[in-house]
Amino acid sequence: MKKKDKLLEYIFGVTNEDTVTEDFVDEFAKELEAKALLDSKKRVEELKKSDELVKSKVQGDIIIPKRISTDQAPELNEQVFKPRKEKNMPFSDEEIKEIEKTISDIRYEIRQKDKFVQKEEKKLIKEGYKLTKLVTKTSKKLNNMLEKGSFSNSDIEKTLELKENYVSKLKEIHDNIKTVASKYTPEMSLQERRKQIYNDAYNAETERAQKIINWRENVKLGKSEFNWGNHVDDSDKVMPDKNASLEERKRQANWEEEVKKFKSGIED
Incomplete structure (x- = not known):
C-alpha cells in the first residue's frame, strides 16, 4: 500500500482516491462535528459526576467549624500554644548594675576614640593641604624656569x-x-561597618565640597582661576607611583635623574 493510500485510510477510512469527493468530505466533516458534540456532552457529564464525588468526599472527611455547633466541636490540644515565660537572668541586682x-x-x-580619630584626621588633612600648596608652588617655579630659560643647575637641583x-x-x-x-576590626557587626563606611564617605565628600568652595572664593577674589589646570596642578599631591595608570604620576627615577631629564628637555 502506498503512503497516499495509507493517509486516506487513516483520515477518511477509505483507500480509493476517487471516492474522496467534495460531498464525501462535507458528510465526513458533519459526522466529526456531531461526534465532537457528543464527546463534549460526555465530558460535561463526567465533570458533574466528579464534582459530586469530590463533594461527598469533602463532606465526609473535612469538618467546617462554622457549620458545627459547640457541642460537636472537636477537642483542641491546648498544650500546643503556650505563652513564652519571662527568663530570669542568673545575675543579682549588683551584678546587673556592674554590667x-x-x-x-x-x-x-x-566615643572618645572616634573624637581622637576625627581630630587626628583633620590635623593631617590640614598638613597635607599645606604641602599640596608647596608642591604646586615648586611646580610653577620649575615651569617658569623652563619658559624663561634663566636658571642655574644648582637652582634646578634645589627646587x-x-x-x-x-x-x-x-x-x-x-x-x-x-x-x-582604619578602624575596622573583625569583631565589628555588619551594621557598624556600614555606619563606618558611610561616615568615611561623608567626610571625603565634605572635604571635596570644601575644596570647591575655596576655589570659588579664590576666583571671586581674583587669586586664581577655576579651571581644569588647577585640578591638574592638584594632582601632584598624589605620590607618583611606578604602577600608576597616568603617565604624569609615574616616576621611576630619583631627583638627580629628574634633573638630567629636565636639562635634556631644555636642550631639545
Missing part, C-alpha cells in the same frame, strides 16, 4: 629636591591618614 556600668564605660571609650621632599612627606601623611582611619 550596665561596664557597657556605658565601653561606649564612652568608643627638584625640595619638591621631592614635599611629595614624600605628602605620601607619608596620606599613609598616616589611612592608618588613623
